[in-house]
Amino acid sequence: MMLEVTGLRHEFATPRGPLHAVRGVDLRVRPGETLAIVGESGSGKSTTARAIARLIEPTDGSVLLDGEDLLKANNRRMFDLRRRIQFVFQDPYSSLDPRRTIRQAIREPLDVHRVGTRRERDQKVAELLQLVGLSTEYQHSLPSALSGGQRQRVAIARALALEPEFVICDEAVSALDVSIQAQVLNLIRDLQERLGVGFIFITHDLAVVSEIADYVAVMYLGRVVETGTREEVLGNPQHPYTQALLSAAPGLRSLTERIVLQGESPSALNPPSGCAFRLRCPRAQGLCERDDPVLAPVWTGGTQLAACHFPGELTLEERTR
Template sequence: MPLIQLENVHKTFDVPQQSFFEKKKVVHAVNGIHLTLVEGESFGVVGESGCGKSTTGQLIVRLLKPTEGSITYKGRDIATMNRQEMKQWRKEVQIVFQDPYSSLNPRKTVFSIVEEPLRIHRLGNAEQRSEKVSRVLQDVGIDESFFQRYPHQLSGGQRQRVAIASALVLDPSFIVIDEGVSALDVSVQAQILNVLKKIQKQYQLTYLFISHDLNVIQYFCDRIAVMYLGEIVEIIERDNVGKTPVHPYAKALFSAIPQVDQKGALTLLEGEIPSPIDLPLGCKFSTRCPYMQETCLQKSPTLDPLANGNAVRCHFASSIQKGDIQ
């Protein structure tokens, strides 16, 4: 059974009206996402700023409620959970945010921050909590000498380790990592990624890893979803990670990764990104696609599997893959 499934998930946000007579407008942040996450994998989500990556992650952990569609965890729709079931589910699903300085309580010590989830869920006595917090902090690379320090006394990498420990202390099965290393130096990024890989095996975790760093995504993730204007335009399967994608947008995105021996030409996209308030009727990428045809303007493509295993949202994906369209 899949761990998490998203079926036709939409999320819109109302735009404040400037006057009483103005027509109501909404921002289409997520548009009909279908996604399946299996236990033990690291699933990456990548795309430009504003494409809906973080919104998708927040929908899965129910920091936001979907406007339409369903999200199931181990076969159970999270929207139908009662209060007691939701409290139990909160222990199994956690999130690590991009900026640990904002997400950590500045008035609490490192030890108190990591212990707080155990107190909220009333797990263990003082001695058991102390033992659990110490073990988890050491697992993520925080020495005992830092336990009584405050967030402002830590480096960026140390703060992110504390944030990871805070998510880990309840023994979750699934963690959303929302731009978890983007605010760190490259050398520190590598350390944090190695910590995440280590604890994934140790704690048997499943990750949804959100990032705009394509090198990090390719290194860390088993499968990758490429998003554009709230839609998944390509899901790159395990065997194809590191290879050239098929969708024109995904292809342009990954061609921008710096290479020591640059063999392929950089793909430059022309045209403007449509407004998420007023989306095109057909393919959302039609305003920038070099392969655009009349069909693209009239009908929205579906996310369909190709022979190589990837799923691609494009009317002419097979022809592009074969090289029939130049």
């Protein structure tokens, strides 16, 4: 069983023309694995997540679940498929209806999909609360009575109500204090081990990636520029953009000099020719302007891929250029 994303694209219509938010993304994740998608704000991470779950309609590409393309499913079929892929949003304060009790919030997907009797649904809510480490006494409370961490546990319980194979978490801990982040990450790891759920975890925080990811995909300007196992990408990054991100994450990688990127990310309204990163890359050459690099293996027999004409370690001169 696998969730396989191929050639995913999404464009937003604007008065100035199409904004190329996601540009040909390929991803794969299996149940029981966590794929972390990382990158700067505006790199296309959240748009990719929403397009995979069809919360927005992609412009092109395919999202295969056991070989069935979600993007070609009609509304009736998609209703059934949504049981298998659930979503946890970033803000635990706005993702729950403030007028509905915790029991009503968690039971909603069970009600919509008519799972069991009313009594069985209420019993399922109690089980889910216990599963995410909350007392069943909370089921009669409104979200305003809960802390941010408790609300996010409720959101995770709701996502698990239909027993999905995959859960997409879009910056699910970024709005929480560091200590609460650790609790929620521990909860996700525990649930994955117990239930075998696959997670796609959207984040800009590489410390979170080091704690939870099995595989990592690094995005820049709507493209995946490096992928591999957590150990490969965090331990030996090959793309200059990944190296720059890691150099800014204290404690994750030992670098003698911080890599400071020049300029800002180009506009997704008008991506540059060739490699989109070349305007900020200390290693860019004429080839980078002419040809857009594709994801390619960087080690024989390894799983690490990089979209770079000149992958490898930056020299001290390149780091400070």
